[in-house]
Every structure is written in structure tokens, then in C-alpha cells.
Amino acid sequence: MKPASFNYHAPSSIDEAVRLLSQYSDAEGRIIAGGQSLVPTMAFRLARPAHLIDISGISALDKITQEEDRLIIGAGVRHSAFHKPVCDGPLGALLTEVVQHIAHLPIRTRGTFCGALAHADPASEWCALAVTLDATLVAKSADGERQIPASSFFETVMTTTLVENELLTEAQLPMLPNNSRFGFEEFSRRAGDYALTMALVVWEDEGGKISNARIGLGGVEDRPRRIIEAEEILNGNIPSDDVFRAAAEAAASVVDPMEDHATSAGYRRDLVKALTRRAMEKAVK
């Protein structure tokens, strides 16, 4: 099918975008950034926005800024920006590893990091990463600006705590210390499909022992989340097969997996166990 009619707005500044959003949010106005999820939804007429506010021409949003303790990713930054490390150290390497799993090359050249967060597909790699690393998300509206911790941003499938007149302007990722280790694993039936399950493991190596462990899962429940029960098993321990197996078991036992016609909850639980363990094994290598 073809998308339904809409009016198109191309603001050149954040203020103008926020003003347009405020003007049209009650009249089915929506933001479009990369459009790689929104346009197909419009082609099926599942979404019929009356106004599209295209933020891709706002140069102030199309930048990545590194500060001492954080990396700031503007709402115009596309997935393909991460094909090469955007910063030194483990965070740049982690982003480069994860981006390879997002859809396909021609999607990554258009889709945006922040757009993926705002779209909030439970199987989005960037959503899982934002939650695992405790990113801070910045939303602007005519009423002002607020900072939202990633842990309270995702409500359920494709639903966030952003209100209708708010524009997600940037995501702030904490820099990872140089002694950080990470592993990312996901499983999908075909190349480029949404993953059935993904696991991201990050920890700091303190003299051979695991500290500040983070285990985040995506594609399993209605939103990504950290699995504290599994992280506690890792913290303070020397990496070993026994520790990894125990943590993976713990993760599999506490999740409440989604089910669909092709994938049972039990299968997703098995994937959690296998992928969490593989991600931990990757982190030691």
C-alpha cells in the first residue's frame, strides 16, 4: 500500500522542531528521523500521521560529542556512524560490535540511534544497550527539558515515557573505564531479522575479579532490562565456566519471556541461558 496523505515540515533548528511538535502533537503530528520503522508502518497505514516533522535536516542534532565521562549521541546520528569506533576505549569498540547486528546495511545508513530508542522495539539492540549501560535520555518540549534514565524510559512494547509534545534530542552514554570487558550475542533465524533474544554483558576487571557487572537482555520481555540476580553472581568472582553457568541459569530463571506463534517462552528462556553464557565467554576473550 501507499502511505496516507500528510503535511511535511522540515525544521532547521531544535527550537523550531519543538515548536512544530507542540503545535501539531494534538493533531496527529509525529517526528520522523531515519524513518526506517515509521515509513513501513505508514505504508501499511498502521500509522497515519497528519503531520510529519522531519528532524534529519537539523545539523545541531547530527553530532556525537565526547565529554570526559560520557558520550552524547544527537537525535540525527545514524546507525552507520558506529561502523567505525566513535571514541577510544571499550565504549567505541562495543558500539562498533553491536551495530553490526542492526538490520541491514541500507537500513543502517538511514536509521538513527535515538530513533530506535523512541521507537522502543523490545528487540532493538540500542534499547538493550541504553538500559544495560544506564544511559540518560534527554527530551525537549515547549515546557522545557528533562532527563530520563533509560531504566525508566521503556514502558512496554513500542511505548516509552516520552509524552506527545516531547522530542528525544540526545542519548548520553557513560564512558566505560579502560578495564571494562564486554560481550554481545544475539540470535535471529535469518540475517538482519529482529533478534529473538540478545544479551549484553559488561564488567570491569579488578585484578582478575569481576566488578560492576552489567547483564542486559533484549527481545525477551516487553522491554529490555538488566538482570540484577545474574549480575550479583558475577560480582567479586574470578571469571570461570562455573560462575558463567550459574549466572546464565539465574538469568534464564528470572525472565518472563514473550511468546508468539513461532517462538515459545521456553525456547526464549533457553536462548537467554545460551546467549548470556556466550556473551560472558566473549567478554573474557
Next chain:
Amino acid sequence: MTQKHDITLDINGKKYEITVEPRRTLVDVIRDQCGQTGTHAGCHHGVCGACTILLDDEPVRACLMFGIQADGKKIRTVEGLADGDKLHPLQQAFTDHHALQCGYCTPGFLMLAVGILEKDPDISHDDLISALSSNLCRCTGYANIITAVKAAAEQMRAG
């Protein structure tokens, strides 16, 4: 009433001054309003890759953006590959290695492959497979497509 917009599309170096409805996807605008029907429209929702073009030299799916969003950007389509009667090395390799049967997916594969090889002429076998996995061929011609792209890569490297 939806407002129409005057835009200029630069397709293969030629300027098309047209008036578009915002809802028209780029692939429809390229085909219907600029008459460049080499770019094929397959699934219309970003799954098959038949409509892949180069936008500012990056492969994108022309059904996943609106024509109006390409205003002022540089578009390259399959019509721009050959130099007169001389086929682009990728077109020649597709012919030589039987990398097409019905031909519906071919313009998309060619533009995808051009985008990949121009950026990374020394791409590894695994990375090439991964990048080409974005497009669908329903005649199951993948093996020959991969062979053709690798042959073209070799020729493009040799100049």
C-alpha cells in the same frame, strides 16, 4: 488539504524539477515523476531491497524514505552505471556469471554492490555475504550474485 512541495531531484547528475505530494516515497517519485524506471519497486516496505539506490553515495532503500526528503541530495540509480555502451564492471560481471534470471532484483543488487565496493573495495568474503544479505532474490541466484560481485571487485581493484 495536503500541501505539495516543489523540489529538485539530482538523479545521475540530471536535475528534475518536480512538484511532489509528501506521501510519495522516493522510489515512486523516481519512477513515476522522473521516468527513471530502472529502479524497481518490490515490497514497498523495506524488506526486499529491489529499490536500493545510492543517496549521497550510500545505499538506501528508496521505499523507506519520501521523495521530498531527497530534495537537493545526490541520487544514483542503475541508469547511471553504464558509460554509454560500456557496461559498469558489476553489470558485466552479472552478465558473465549468470547472476540474474528474471532480473527484478538486479537493479537493487547492482546499486547495493556498487555502494559496498566503492566504500570498501577489499571487503572480506564474510563481510560481503553479510552486506549482500540485505537484498532478496526469488530466483535463488545468490551464489552467482556473490561470484559476480567478487569478480567485479577484482576488476575494479585492478582498475
